[in-house]
Amino acid sequence: MFRLAYNTNGLAHHRPEDALRVLADLGYGGVAITPDVGGLDLYALDPGQVARVRRVAEDRGLELALETGARYLMDPSRKHFPSLLEERAEDRARRVDFYVRSIDLAADLGSELISLWAGVAPRGAADGILWQRLCDGLRPVLDHGRERGVRVNLEPEPGMFIERPAGYRELVERLGDMGPELGLTLDVGHLIATGDLPGPRSISEQIADLSDCLVHVHLDDALPGIHEHLAFGGGALDLRATLMALSEIGYSGMAAVELSRDSHRGPAMAAQSLAQMRAALADET
Secondary structure (H helix, E strand, C coil): CCCCEEEHHHHCCCCHHHHHHHHHCCCEEEEEEECCCECCCCCCCCCCHHHHHHHHHHHHCCEEEECCCCCCCCCCCCCCCCCCCCCHHHHHHHHHHHHHHHHHHHHHHHHEEEECCCCCCCCCCCCHHHHHHHHHHHHHHHHHHHHHHEEEEECCCCCCCCCHHHHHHHHHCCCCHHHHEEEEHHHHHHHHHCCCCCCCHHHHHHHHHHCEEEEEECCCCCEEEEEEEEECCCCCCCHHHHHHHHHHHHCCCCHHHCCCHHHHHHHHHHHHHHHHHHHHHHHHC
C-alpha cells in the first residue's frame, strides 16, 4: 500500500521539524520536503536542524521525499531560475550544483528520492539544443544520485519544456544507457492542467501505462487548462479513481498532497485532505 503524504511547501510558515510533527499527529505516513529559504536552506544548512528533522521522521515513522521546486531559493528575482536549459553554461552549472546539494540533503535525511523538473525553455532555443542541455545536465546528477543511493525522478510540469509523461519517455530514450535510472514523479493535477484529463484515456489507463517507471506521486485537484493546485473537490480530479488506480498497479511509494498556495491554512488543509483521501480509499473496499 502506498503512503499518504503531504508536501511542506503547503506548510511554508512552519519549521520543517514542526511540519513533520503536525503531519504525523494528523496520521500521515510520509512527508515530501521542499527545502526553501525558511527551512533547510540548501545554501545555509544547519546540520543540527538536518539531524532534528531526520530524528523526528524516524521517531514518528515518516517516510521522506525531497522536492526541488523552491521558487526563489536560487535567485531572489526570477522564479525557478536558473534551469538546466539556460543559454549560459555557468547558469546550467548552478542548477546542477543545486541538484547535487539536494541529493546530499536527501541522503542525510534518510530519503531515497528527489524530484526535479526540466525548466522553462528560453525563447528562441531550438528543441535539439534544449534536449542536449537537459541530458548533459542530468547525467552528473544521476551519477551523484547513484553514488549516494538516492533515486532521481523527473516531474513533468505544465508550461515547462517537459510538461507531459510523453516528454519524460522521450527524455529516458535520449539519455541512452542512463535513461532507466531516471524515475517519474507524476502530478495528477498536471494531467488536468495540460488537457490529458478528462479525455479519451482515463486516469486508470494512464497510471497503468506508467506503472513501469512511476516512483513518486503528487496529488492535487485542478481545472482544465489552468495550472493551479486546488484542494480536492475544487476541480476535475476523480480522487477515488486515482487512488484506486494506484492500488491496482501495486504502487508502494508516496502519494503526497501538494497545495503550495495554502500555507496560510496549512494544518487545516492537511487535515481536510487526509480525511478526503481516507474516505475515497474506504469507498474502494
